[in-house]
Structures are given as structure tokens and as C-alpha cells.
Amino acid sequence: MATESSPLTIAQLAELAGVSTATVSKVVNGRSEVSSETRAAVEELIRLHGYRRQRRRSTPTALVELVFHALEGDYPVEITKGVAQVAHEHDLTVGISDLRRDSSAADAWLDVVLRRRPSGVIAVFEGLTEAQREQLARSEIPLVLLDPADVPARDLPSVGAGNWNGGLIATRHLLELGHRRIGIVTGPDSAVSSRARLDGYRTALDMAGVPADPELIGRGDFFIEGGLAQAERLLRRPDRPTAIFAANDGQAIGVYHAAHRLGLRIPDDLSVVGFDDMPSARWHLPPLTTVRQPLTEMAAAATRMLLQLANGERLSRNRVELATELVVRESTAPPPATAG
Numbered sequence: 001m002a003t004e005s006s007p008l009t010i011a012q013l014a015e016l017a018g019v020s021t022a023t024v025s026k027v028v029n030g031r032s033e034v035s036s037e038t039r040a041a042v043e044e045l046i047r048l049h050g051y052r053r054q055r056r057r058s059t060p061t062a063l064v065e066l067v068f069h070a071l072e073g074d075y076p077v078e079i080t081k082g083v084a085q086v087a088h089e090h091d092l093t094v095g096i097s098d099l100r101r102d103s104s105a106a107d108a109w110l111d112v113v114l115r116r117r118p119s120g121v122i123a124v125f126e127g128l129t130e131a132q133r134e135q136l137a138r139s140e141i142p143l144v145l146l147d148p149a150d151v152p153a154r155d156l157p158s159v160g161a162g163n164w165n166g167g168l169i170a171t172r173h174l175l176e177l178g179h180r181r182i183g184i185v186t187g188p189d190s191a192v193s194s195r196a197r198l199d200g201y202r203t204a205l206d207m208a209g210v211p212a213d214p215e216l217i218g219r220g221d222f223f224i225e226g227g228l229a230q231a232e233r234l235l236r237r238p239d240r241p242t243a244i245f246a247a248n249d250g251q252a253i254g255v256y257h258a259a260h261r262l263g264l265r266i267p268d269d270l271s272v273v274g275f276d277d278m279p280s281a282r283w284h285l286p287p288l289t290t291v292r293q294p295l296t297e298m299a300a301a302a303t304r305m306l307l308q309l310a311n312g313e314r315l316s317r318n319r320v321e322l323a324t325e326l327v328v329r330e331s332t333a334p335p336p337a338t339a340g
Contacts, residue, residue, distance in 0.1 A: 007050030016049075017042050028138045051138075060141070060310065064303060065118040067097045067109075069126040069149075073250055074278040075295065079124055079146065082299025090307060092119065099126065114139055120306035122299075125149050125191075142309035146302045147295075149191045152319075157309065159302040159320045163193045166291040166324035167200020167245070170273045173289070173326055174243045175208045178334045179271060183216040183241035185230045185251045191222070197247045197275060216241055220251050227254025235262050235270070242335035243271035249278045252288055252331075267333035277327050286330035294322050 010028065014021045019038060026034050027042040028051060034042075064087050068076050080094065087094050095116060097109045110132055113121065120142040126149050128136075133156075136143050145158040152158045174182050184201050187194030198217070205212045215237070218230030227246055234241055235258055246252035252274030256266060264270045266286060274281060274290035281288040301320050308315055 008045070010051075013042060013045050013049075013051065016045055060117050060119045062092045063095050063116055063118040064092050064306065065095045065097065065113050065116065065121045067099065067113075067121060067123045067128070069099050069124065071096070071098045074280060075276070076124070078278065078295040079299040082296035082301075083122060083303045085296075086300050086303035086307070110135060114141075117141070119310040120144065122146050122302050122306060123148075142306055144302045144306045144309070146299060147193065149193070151192055154318065157302075157305050157315055157318045159298050159305065159322070160193070161293045161298060161322050162324040163196035163293075164200040164203075166275055166293065167197035167247075168204045169200075169324070169326045170197075170245045170275065170291050171201045171204035172208075173328065173332065174245065174271060174273060175204060175210065177243075177271065177332060179241075179243040180210055180335075181213070181216065181239065181241045181243075182210075183218065183231075183234045183244040185218040185220040185227050185234075185244060185246045185255065187220055187222040187247045187251075189219065194222070194247055201245055220247060220254075222248050222250060224250045224254045224257075227251025228257050229254070231255040231258035232261065235259065235264065241270075243273070243332070245273045245275075247275050249274040249276040249281050249288065249290055252281075252290065253284070256284065266331050269336055271332040271335070273332060281327075282329065284331070289329045289332040290327055292325050292327050294324075298322055 010021050010024045014024045017024065023034060023038060024042055027039050064083060066080065066083055084094050095118060097113065099109065118141060121136060122144050124146045133143060143156070145152050145156055147160055148158050171182060184198065186198050189195065202212050216234060218234055220226040220230050227250065231244055231254055234244065244255050246255050252272055255272050259266055259270050266272055272288065274288050275293065277290045277292035281290050301322065305315055305320070
């Protein structure tokens with residue numbers, strides 16, 4: 001029997017736990033067909049003694065698993081394009097999991113992923129739970145986070161965008177046009193990208209000597225309906241904003257609808273800036289001024305990082321952040337002469 005300083009094999013862990021080696025194997029490989037009590041007992045033994053993985057008997061499949069929190073809108077399409085481009089270069093296929101659709105099945109989606117034995121997993125926007133990450137690690141399946149909603153742990157590879165700078169340049173553009181009452185429809189408070197864009201907005205106002213009015217901040221959710229509700233609230237104010245920065249293009253669509261309901265013309269009565277630069281942005285009426293977030297390039301970068309890890313290579317850096325840039329179209333103009 002190994003000492004506490006020496007990692008244990010599956011057989012040794014099974015002997016200590018009083019269960020079969022098959023049961024221990026299911027725990028270390030993240031399978032769900034084990035009672036919570038047995039899983040906790042085996043995991044406690046692993047924490048105490050460590051686990052010595054034996055030579056892997058199965059090899060990864062030529063597959064990259066892409067995990068979304070929800071398959072809605074243009075966002076997942078642009079990301080899938082970037083992953084598929086790199087996967088095609090390396091003769092890999094792409095598998096897709098939708099956490100919102102699979103949420104009723106608890107970790108059933110993870111069981112499917114583990115059975116597929118992909119070369120690696122890319123988790124988009126929402127990070128996986130600590131238990132899920134541990135299950136992937138024990139199965140020696142690399143993980144890269146793409147546009148994570150929260151600040152990832154330092155040892156977790158991730159790819160993101162310059163969200164703070166995007167909020168800064170969007171607001172600065174409106175200030176340079178002469179706007180002083182600038183509203184914002186943020187994303188959810190739980191998303192670090194949303195908080196960064198809001199901070200960029202506030203910084204631009206502060207640098208211009210314009211006080212940030214908390215009444216002009218609408219708490220959105222990154223969905224069209226949220227943009228509509230928050231913009232309508234802002235635009236019904238007697239001292240309504242002359243411009244609104246929407247923290248993503250979906251909410252900008254909601255701002256367009258709110259303006260239409262209230263008889264306001266864009267950009268004559270109201271300027272609008274979005275964030276993302278989805279392909280549809282150029283086809284809005286009028287075409288949307290927005291901050292370009294390079295989602296396809298971000299996805300490609302995450303896939304290259306994942307393949308490096310799958311090949312046993314060390315990453316030169318765990319965090320990659322791509323620049324954002326302003327794309328000026330026809331939804332912004334100087335404020336109306338009657339404003340303030």
C-alpha cells in the first residue's frame with residue numbers, strides 16, 4: 001500500500017473506500033452513475049493521498065467540444081465560425097453543447113462529452129463549475145474559457161476582448177459629437193464584460209468632465225427585450241438622454257424599438273451605439289454604429305490554445321485579450337439643437 005506521500009492507483013483507492021475499481025474509475029473520470037456519498041468518499045481519499053493515473057488506454061477523438069450557455073442570436077454563430085476554421089485546418093470536427101437546453105439533465109451533457117473523449121473543451125461566456133472542471137482535468141481533457149463571464153482563475157487559459165476600452169471609445173465618440181446626456185444599457189452585473197464596459201463609459205464621462213448620472217444607467221441582460229425595457233424607461237424621462245450606449249448589439253435593437261414606439265428618429269433625435277458588430281448591424285435602419293468585438297478571431301485563438309494543450313505544449317501566456325475598435329455608421333450624429 002502506498003504511503004500518504006505517494007499517490008494511489010485506482011485499485012488502491014478502491015480497497016481503501018471499500019468499493020469496486022469500476023466505481024472509482026467512474027469517479028475519477030467524472031461519470032455521474034455514482035451515489036453522492038460514494039463520490040464524496042472517493043474524492044476525499046484522492047485529496048488525502050493523491051491519484052496516480054495509469055497509462056491512458058484510449059486516445060482522444062479528433063473533436064473539439066464547444067460549450068455554450070445558450071444557443072441564441074448571432075453570438076454563437078460567430079464563435080462557431082472561428083472554432084470551425086481552426087478545426088478544419090487540423091482535420092478536427094466540432095461538437096456543440098447547450099447548457100441552457102441541457103440544464104434539466106444536470107451533468108448529463110458532461111457525461112456525453114466525457115464519452116466522446118474530445119481533444120479539448122472550449123467553454124463560452126459562462127465558466128463550468130469547479131466540480132466539472134475537476135472532472136475534465138482528471139480525464140486529461142484540456143479546457144479553455146472564451147469570453148468568460150467572471151474573472152477566471154490564473155491557471156485557467158482564457159481568451160477575451162478589450163471590454164473596458166470598448167466602453168471608453170463608444171462613450172468618447174458620443175461626447176465628441178456633442179452629447180452630454182448619455183445613457184447606457186448594461187449587461188448583467190454578474191458578467192465581468194458588462195462591468196468593464198460600464199467602467200469604460202464612466203471613465204470617458206469623467207475624463208470629459210461630465211458627471212455620471214446614475215439615473216441614466218439601465219441594468220440590462222444582453223437580450224433584446226432587456227434593451228427595449230431599459231431604453232423605454234430612459235426615453236420616457238422628461239430629461240431623456242440624447243444618446244444611448246447599449247452594451248451589446250442585441251440590446252441596441254431593443255433601443256431602436258423603444259425609440260420607434262416613442263416617435264423618436266435615429267440619429268436625428270437619438271444617437272445609438274452598440275457593442276459586438278454582429279453581421280446584422282450594418283443592415284439595421286439606420287446601420288448601427290458599434291464597437292467591434294472580434295468574436296471569430298477570439299474563437300480561433302482559443303482553439304489554437306486548446307490544440308497546444310492537447311499536444312502537451314506549454315502556453316506562452318494563459319490570458320489572451322484581443323482589441324476592440326469603433327465602427328462608425330449612421331446611427332450617431334450631433335444632438336438635436338433643442339437638447340439641453
